[in-house]
Amino acid sequence: MSSIFQIFKEQLLNINLICRLAFYDIKGKYLLHYLGVLWQFLNPAVQILIYWLVFGLGIRGGEPIGDVPFFVWLVCGLIPWFFINPSITQGANSVYSRLSLVSKMKFPVSILPAVTIVSNSFTFIIMLIVLLFILIMNGIYPSIYYVQIIYYLFCLYIFLYSFSLLFSTFSTIVRDIHSLLQTMMKMLFYLTPILWDTGRLPEYAQNILKLNPIYYLIEGFRNTFLFKTWFFEDLAYTFYFWSFTLFILFFGATIHLKFRKRFVDYL
DSSP states (O other), rough: OOHHHHHHHHHHHHHHHHHHHHHHHHHTTTTOTGGGHHHHHHHHHHHHHHIIIIIIIIISOOBBBTTOHHHHHHHHHHHHHHHHHHHHHHHHHHHHHHHHHHHEEEEOOTTHHHHHHHHHHHHHHHHHHHHHHHHHHHTEEEEEEEGHHHHHHHHHHHHHHHHHHHHHHHHHTTTTTHHHHHHHHHHHHHHHSSOOGGGSHHHHHHHHHHHHHHHHHHHHHIIIIIOOOOOOHHHHHHHHHHHHHHHHHHHHHHHHHHHHGGGGGOO
C-alpha cells in the first residue's frame, strides 16, 4: 500500500505542474490547425452522427431503448468513451513519448499519465455540458440521481489513472504493449454496450461482458442520466469494479516505482 500512497502524494504535491503541462498539451496539440481546439469537438460530433445513422437509423430503424430515444442512449455511452479511449491509449504512451523531457527535468514521472488525463478532461467537461443540453431537449430533466455522477466521475478518474500508470510502464519497457493496447481498446469498444443494447443477450453472456470494468462506468453514466438507478443497488458489481481497479492501481504503482529509475535506459 505504501507504493499507492507515494504515487498519490506525488500527484498532490505536483498538481500545479500537472495543470500547467496539461494546458500546454492542449495548446500545442492544435497549434498548426486553423480551427484550433474546435477539432476536439468536431471529431466526436462527426463520430456520433455516423454511429447514430448506422446503428440508430440503419440497424435499429430508429427504435428506442425502452422509453429512451436511441440517440440519447447512444450519446450517454459515447461521451464517456470519447474520454476513456484517448486517456488510456495516450496515457499509456505518456512516459515513452516524453522520455527526452524526463531525462532533462526533475519531476516525478508518475504525473505524466495524470497530465494526459487532465488534458483530455477539458473536452470531456464540455461534452458533459452538451449532454445535459441534449437530455433537457429530449424532455429528460435533472433528478436526485444526478448526485451520483460525482461517484462515477471518481470511479472514472481512479480507473483511468490506474490503467494508464500500469500500461505507461509496460509500454516504455516493451513497445509492442502499446500497439497491443490500441488493438484491445478497439475490441473493447464493440464488446462494451456503447453502440448496442445487451438486453437481448442471455444472462450468462451479460455477466461475461460485465467483467470489462468499462462496462461498469458506461452503465453508471446511463443509470445516472436515464434509468434512475443507484450504484449501491448492485453491490456485487460495485465490489468487483473496485477490487479490479485497486488491484490495477496497486500493481501499476509497484511496477512503476520499481522501473522508473531505468526509464531513460529505454530512450
